[in-house]
Amino acid sequence: MKIQYLQSQSQRVAFAGIFLILVPNFFPNLFDPLGRAYPSMFSEWNAPSAKHIRLLEGALHQEISEKQQLDIWSPLVYQGWKPCLDSASVPFNPEKSRGYIQVFLDGGLNQQRMGICDAVSVAKILNATLVIPHLEVNPVWQDSSSFTDIFDVDHFIEVLHNEISIVKELPSMYSWSTREYYATGIRPTRIKTAPVHASANWYLENVLPMLYSHGIAAIAPFSHRLAFDNLPKEIQLLRCKVNFQALAFVPHIRMLGDNLIQRLRSSPSTKKGTNDERGSGKFIVLHLRFDKDMAAHSACDFGGGKAEKLALAKYRQVIWQGRVMKTQFTNDELRQQGRCPLTPEEIGLLLRALGFNNDTRLYLASHKVYGGEARISTLRKMFPLMEDKKSLASDKERAQVEKKASLLAAVDYYVSMHTDVFISASPGNMHNAMLGYRAYRNMKTIRPNMVLLSQLFLNETIEWPEFQQAVEHGHKNRQGQIRLRKETQSIYTYPIPDCIPSSRSAVEALDNALLRRAEIKVKGSKRGRVDSAIQDLVKSVKLKGDNATAYRLLGECYEKKAMKDDAVNAYERAVRIDPHCVAARDALNRLG
């Protein structure tokens, strides 16, 4: 079964995505000569054909029940908070500014976006004036779009004017402080040593003195240089406000995005008068990052045969000089760990299994698909109404963004913000950014269960009905249900709870969410889930104080863990708070 072997190989390599995206941060190439040699065109292709033939047949002939259709298109239920970031902080007085903060941001659009949010926060911590951040030319995309080319700078300044002062340009007395100035020598006003995830104190101790003595500090590298934990609540809220409110794209990108969305919603296939609930007028965005960088870095095999494998290995060598850790694993191992990005075919099968069908409008958010149309032909077979920005935009519209990778990415970003359902085939900055934005707005986002899927795809005997059921079951709780940020996790990926202002109703909402989540976990029987439910419950009690439901659930958790004394304590507490709590009383009787 050579074909099968190759195919599964191919699936195994992709998760390198995460690392790939982090690499530029940790090896910042700021001020390196740009334009490394990127070997891009090899004749390395054997067009990959469909690999999961039987599943594909099953998918193409599947009947979707009405209930399934309603389920997949229904919006998420209210999970306890409304997005609201009106801060009541004391208006910032520019006259009290300690000086100017300048940052230089590398990476792609999403990474730069996080850098901008962090830069605003650092300026706030220091009471400094922020200079509109400088976006470095992206070495892969060679795009030199500036902040003002991508983001609506006046809106940015206006939304934040109560929080910090921002200037578009330095005043003339500091006009010497340019990128070129820092690129050509050691300069006393440059901060070069900001550690990854630096604390607020680090900035106060190391940057504030420079502001006092020079009136300006240029921080480079700056990406990922502000911690996610142990910051004042107002700083966390500010980050959210920058990310979700202040950073709007320039008007022509928003307009183009709106046009594309409108075309997607009013597709010819939309039958007038059909039940809107079943998906007519709705669409899904599939983010597919399947470029050569990703393919090579993942170290997985994507079914393009020996030529492709060699080409990717060579590319890896040239770009990362042996720094790709994934290469020590075989394709099968990587796949079993869920570390290979799904191929377009696989993501298509996943979507069909969830109940999307050949009526579904699918917008492909993608830069460049490695392998071109051949790579996505199977996906297109499953979703004949597949569109992308090229197919939907007019020549005139296209001309505004042509060859500008950042603007093209911005259009995809905008459409993804507004879609009914978002799914990403690979982890990475775009996936994370959307996860965060859509979680904050309580919008549906499907997170592929990579480990489950790789098991299913490695099973050579599985039939469509079993596959379909397993996929559906394995994604029930992966559609945007609340996930609270854990320590060290990014606030831009997990904005809850930090982005909820701590008004009473928000705390209550959060507590509700915690309790509901804990309840779901307690019902499941897995050991790990019980531990994590206990964490939720303890957090909930800390947030809102005594609550009988919380203590009753805690009792159940301890009972499951055979911690009888703790269980009895918790149940007793529940009964003390609410003498009518029958479940707790029964439990106490049961435990003697």
Ligand SMILES: *[C@@H]1O[C@H](CO)[C@@H](O)[C@H](O)[C@H]1NC(C)=O
């Ligand atoms: C910034 O301003 C606030 C409010 O005026 C003040 O409490 C804080 O100490 C200032 N911080 C610095 C570093 O100047």
Ligand SMILES: *[C@@H]1O[C@H](CO)[C@@H](O)[C@H](O)[C@H]1NC(C)=O
């Ligand atoms: C869509 O699928 C149905 C069966 O599920 C089939 O009858 C129909 O021809 C398909 N339409 C297209 C455009 O492929």
Ligand SMILES: *[C@@H]1O[C@H](CO)[C@@H](O)[C@H](O)[C@H]1NC(C)=O
């Ligand atoms: C493959 O799937 C079939 C049907 O679901 C199942 O019975 C079998 O155990 C699976 N094989 C492996 C190796 O997981």
Ligand SMILES: *[C@@H]1O[C@H](CO)[C@@H](O)[C@H](O)[C@H]1NC(C)=O
């Ligand atoms: C306990 O929490 C639940 C769920 O959040 C809520 O419905 C209930 O009113 C709370 N009880 C008390 C006494 O606060």
